Amino acid sequence: MTDHTQRIKAFVKLGTFFREFCDSANNMEDKYEHSTGSFNTLEDKIALAKHKNGWFTRENILFSFASWGQALTEVNLNSWLATYNFQENNSPKTVALILAGNIPLVGFHDVICVLLTGNKALIKLSSNDNILLPQVAAILINLAPEFKGYIQFENEKLPAFDSVIATGSNNTARYFEHYFKDKPHIIRKNRNSAAVLTGNETAEQLKALGEDIFLYYGLGCRSVAKLFVPKEYNFDLFFESLYVYHPIIEQAKYANNYDYNKAVYLMSNFKLLENGFLILKKDESYSSPIASLFYEEYETIEILKEKLRVDEEKIQCIVSQGLFDTEVIFGQTQSPKLTDYADNVDTIAFLLRNS
Incomplete structure (x- = not known):
């Protein structure tokens, strides 16, 4: 060759x-x-x-x-x-x-x-x-x-x-x-990806986060499936900023998942937040079903950083602004660089060692 x-x-x-x-x-x-x-x-x-x-x-x-x-x-x-x-x-x-x-x-x-x-x-x-x-x-x-x-x-x-x-x-x-x-x-x-919000995000940043959530219908390991928010976080601006993505509910397979998951959650008496095309459920898991987004509240950024360090093998990437050394900016999870290896394992180095 x-x-x-x-x-x-x-x-x-x-x-x-x-x-x-x-x-x-x-x-x-x-x-x-x-x-x-x-x-x-x-x-x-x-x-x-x-x-x-x-x-x-x-x-x-x-x-x-x-x-x-x-x-x-x-x-x-x-x-x-x-x-x-x-x-x-x-x-x-x-x-x-x-x-x-x-x-x-x-x-x-x-x-x-x-x-x-x-x-x-x-x-x-x-x-x-x-x-x-x-x-x-x-x-x-x-x-x-x-x-x-x-x-x-x-x-x-x-x-x-x-x-x-x-x-x-x-x-x-x-x-x-x-x-x-x-x-x-x-x-x-x-693996799944998560976003850390502080409450200081702009509408533009939250709209960009919608790309990370909805692109590929949330099926990728780089899709944001979990939010971390401060206690008493107000979701109003979050939902307002995401409204531009509401046509996603017109996709039949997505709509079926939305209806099914909402029915299951309601029958189980879970407390939900939803806007007609996205369901927010408080849950410690990192992997949320299609048309759903799990969220969890944190006390302090320092405590959250330790939690994410312990859970690092469950996480592909973290979206935030100025909080983590390896963070991805809002709206960019689905546009990885060539250096962004799956599971953070250097594939080229592995191949060179074994060639």
Whole structure:
């Protein structure tokens, strides 16, 4: 395979493709005039992915593509990889990737890491997201034919491999830990994201927080599923700022979840706050159901910081303003940088150690 620099250039080309595709897809007047065969094929795959998985709306898929387009630039890739000691990989290893399917292209970062380290990706897709990534892989190979033979999709039992990165629930993680105990591995479990409010947030910040809550219908590990608020917090501005997202209730699957969860909570006599499209329930869990958001009150920021430190393995990221060293600003959880690794485990470092 070509050298490290050429591999970076290939993903720069892919980033350019994503940006041009999104420009075309969002400009409906010029869409057909400027489209290419690759664009048309990808549009067909988007429609098929939406047909197979009702949560994968065209808007959410395009958001994913646009995010990758912004990330995969020469500056970003070189900045990300500059801290690693790359040596030319003359004996590529086969890395098995068992991917989740909760949001579009959720496992693509792992694929990028494997290929950039000169290894081969053996991919087992989730049935919830098995349309988009094979098409993206085909586009990448068309842009950089040297990747042919380095990407393999497998539906059945995985053939021989050297290491594995597996993503699943807490239950499947126990199975993965046992099954892959003799292979170098990264096993990822359930994680959720949280936001810490102080009561001093502006309406603009809270509106941006709505992106973190509602984008991908809250199905991602970077989706905010839990709020921490000071005692006696007034939710009026919070609900007012989120009202712009009320059309989400027009999505049938989301509305069904809203109605079902509200009925369950009311039958259980839980005290709720709700605005017609989002239910707030006081709960210590970090994982709230679709159309629901759990919240918990805190005494002081210092006590809360200790709690979050103890619970760090349950949390993907924290949204706040000026409270935490690794915080994410409001509205940015779903636009991770290339350096933002799932479960905070450095995938590139793992792959370089085991190549």
